[in-house]
Amino acid sequence: MVGLGNEKRFMSDINVTPLVDVMLVLLIIFMVTAPMMMQGVEVNLPQTTAKSIKTREDPLILTINKKREIFLEDRQIGLNDLENKMKTIFKYRRNKELLLRADREVPYGFVIKVIAGVKRAGIDKLGMVTEPIE
Numbered sequence: 001m002v003g004l005g006n007e008k009r010f011m012s013d014i015n016v017t018p019l020v021d022v023m024l025v026l027l028i029i030f031m032v033t034a035p036m037m038m039q040g041v042e043v044n045l046p047q048t049t050a051k052s053i054k055t056r057e058d059p060l061i062l063t064i065n066k067k068r069e070i071f072l073e074d075r076q077i078g079l080n081d082l083e084n085k086m087k088t089i090f091k092y093r094r095n096k097e098l099l100l101r102a103d104r105e106v107p108y109g110f111v112i113k114v115i116a117g118v119k120r121a122g123i124d125k126l127g128m129v130t131e132p133i134e
Contacts, residue, residue, distance in 0.1 A: 059097035059127070060089065062118070066103040068110055079113065086121030096122065101129040 063071040070077050077085055090096045098118060102111050118126055 059095075059099050059125075061099045061101060061129070062114070064100070064102040064106050064111065064114060066105040068106060070114060079117065082114065082117040083121045086118055086123060090121065090123060095125075097125040097127070098123050099127045099129050 061073060065071070070079060070082060072085065072089075086098075100111075100115070100118075102114075115126065
Protein backbone atom coordinates (compact mmCIF):
# COMPACT_ATOMS: atom_id res chain seq x y z
CA MET A 1 0.00 0.00 0.00
CA VAL A 2 1.27 3.38 -1.01
CA GLY A 3 -0.13 6.75 -0.17
CA LEU A 4 0.37 10.22 1.20
CA GLY A 5 -1.14 11.09 4.51
CA ASN A 6 -4.53 9.47 5.10
CA GLU A 7 -4.93 8.41 1.43
CA LYS A 8 -3.82 4.79 0.98
CA ARG A 9 -4.06 2.88 -2.31
CA PHE A 10 -2.63 -0.31 -3.79
CA MET A 11 0.50 -0.18 -5.93
CA SER A 12 -0.45 -1.34 -9.42
CA ASP A 13 3.03 -1.47 -10.99
CA ILE A 14 4.68 -4.84 -11.47
CA ASN A 15 8.35 -5.13 -10.72
CA VAL A 16 9.79 -7.08 -13.70
CA THR A 17 13.44 -6.90 -12.61
CA PRO A 18 13.40 -10.31 -10.83
CA LEU A 19 11.64 -11.87 -13.84
CA VAL A 20 14.28 -10.49 -16.22
CA ASP A 21 17.05 -11.76 -13.94
CA VAL A 22 15.60 -15.28 -13.85
CA MET A 23 15.07 -15.35 -17.62
CA LEU A 24 18.62 -14.18 -18.26
CA VAL A 25 20.03 -16.91 -16.01
CA LEU A 26 17.88 -19.55 -17.77
CA LEU A 27 19.01 -18.29 -21.18
CA ILE A 28 22.66 -18.58 -20.18
CA ILE A 29 22.12 -22.09 -18.78
CA PHE A 30 20.44 -23.26 -21.99
CA MET A 31 23.14 -21.68 -24.17
CA VAL A 32 25.85 -23.49 -22.23
CA THR A 33 24.11 -26.88 -22.05
CA ALA A 34 22.67 -27.04 -25.61
CA PRO A 35 25.98 -28.04 -27.27
CA MET A 36 26.37 -30.78 -24.66
CA MET A 37 23.03 -32.29 -25.69
CA MET A 38 24.51 -33.49 -28.97
CA GLN A 39 25.27 -37.12 -28.32
CA GLY A 40 26.68 -39.88 -30.42
CA VAL A 41 29.87 -41.21 -31.85
CA GLU A 42 32.23 -38.80 -33.56
CA VAL A 43 32.62 -39.58 -37.25
CA ASN A 44 33.95 -37.67 -40.24
CA LEU A 45 31.03 -37.93 -42.69
CA PRO A 46 31.47 -37.85 -46.47
CA GLN A 47 30.08 -34.85 -48.35
CA THR A 48 27.43 -34.98 -51.06
CA THR A 49 24.86 -32.81 -52.82
CA ALA A 50 21.95 -35.22 -52.28
CA LYS A 51 18.72 -33.85 -50.80
CA SER A 52 17.58 -34.88 -47.34
CA ILE A 53 14.94 -37.56 -46.81
CA LYS A 54 11.84 -36.84 -44.72
CA THR A 55 10.80 -39.57 -42.27
CA ARG A 56 7.65 -39.98 -40.18
CA GLU A 57 9.36 -41.06 -36.97
CA ASP A 58 12.86 -40.93 -35.54
CA PRO A 59 14.81 -43.79 -37.12
CA LEU A 60 17.60 -45.61 -35.31
CA ILE A 61 21.12 -44.49 -36.15
CA LEU A 62 23.86 -47.02 -36.88
CA THR A 63 27.35 -45.53 -36.77
CA ILE A 64 30.70 -46.87 -37.99
CA ASN A 65 33.74 -44.94 -36.78
CA LYS A 66 37.19 -44.95 -38.38
CA LYS A 67 38.32 -47.77 -36.07
CA ARG A 68 35.62 -49.98 -37.66
CA GLU A 69 33.62 -50.03 -34.44
CA ILE A 70 29.85 -50.29 -34.91
CA PHE A 71 27.45 -48.39 -32.65
CA LEU A 72 23.67 -48.63 -32.53
CA GLU A 73 22.73 -45.23 -31.17
CA ASP A 74 25.40 -45.01 -28.40
CA ARG A 75 25.90 -48.72 -27.70
CA GLN A 76 28.75 -50.60 -29.31
CA ILE A 77 27.90 -53.89 -31.02
CA GLY A 78 29.97 -56.38 -32.96
CA LEU A 79 29.59 -57.16 -36.64
CA ASN A 80 28.64 -60.76 -35.76
CA ASP A 81 25.86 -59.58 -33.40
CA LEU A 82 24.49 -56.94 -35.78
CA GLU A 83 21.94 -59.08 -37.61
CA ASN A 84 20.46 -60.63 -34.45
CA LYS A 85 20.22 -57.27 -32.66
CA MET A 86 18.52 -55.70 -35.67
CA LYS A 87 15.98 -58.54 -35.87
CA THR A 88 15.21 -58.19 -32.17
CA ILE A 89 14.87 -54.41 -32.25
CA PHE A 90 12.74 -54.23 -35.40
CA LYS A 91 10.60 -57.28 -34.61
CA TYR A 92 7.58 -55.21 -33.54
CA ARG A 93 8.25 -51.97 -35.42
CA ARG A 94 5.95 -51.13 -38.30
CA ASN A 95 8.37 -48.80 -40.11
CA LYS A 96 11.71 -50.50 -40.49
CA GLU A 97 13.96 -47.49 -41.09
CA LEU A 98 17.63 -47.13 -40.19
CA LEU A 99 20.16 -44.36 -40.82
CA LEU A 100 23.80 -45.30 -41.42
CA ARG A 101 26.60 -42.89 -40.47
CA ALA A 102 30.00 -44.13 -41.64
CA ASP A 103 33.29 -42.30 -41.34
CA ARG A 104 34.77 -41.47 -44.73
CA GLU A 105 37.98 -43.34 -43.82
CA VAL A 106 36.18 -46.67 -43.32
CA PRO A 107 36.89 -49.07 -46.23
CA TYR A 108 34.00 -49.51 -48.63
CA GLY A 109 34.05 -53.30 -48.17
CA PHE A 110 33.44 -53.01 -44.42
CA VAL A 111 30.49 -50.67 -44.95
CA ILE A 112 29.02 -53.17 -47.44
CA LYS A 113 29.37 -55.97 -44.84
CA VAL A 114 27.41 -53.87 -42.35
CA ILE A 115 24.75 -53.02 -44.94
CA ALA A 116 24.43 -56.72 -45.84
CA GLY A 117 23.87 -57.60 -42.16
CA VAL A 118 21.21 -54.92 -41.90
CA LYS A 119 19.44 -56.15 -45.04
CA ARG A 120 19.54 -59.77 -43.82
CA ALA A 121 17.81 -58.58 -40.65
CA GLY A 122 14.87 -57.41 -42.78
CA ILE A 123 15.32 -53.64 -42.62
CA ASP A 124 13.29 -52.14 -45.49
CA LYS A 125 14.71 -48.62 -45.58
CA LEU A 126 18.36 -47.74 -45.07
CA GLY A 127 19.44 -44.13 -45.35
CA MET A 128 23.00 -42.84 -45.55
CA VAL A 129 23.89 -39.77 -43.47
CA THR A 130 26.26 -37.33 -45.20
CA GLU A 131 27.30 -33.70 -44.88
CA PRO A 132 26.40 -31.13 -47.54
CA ILE A 133 29.20 -29.87 -49.79
CA GLU A 134 30.18 -26.34 -48.80
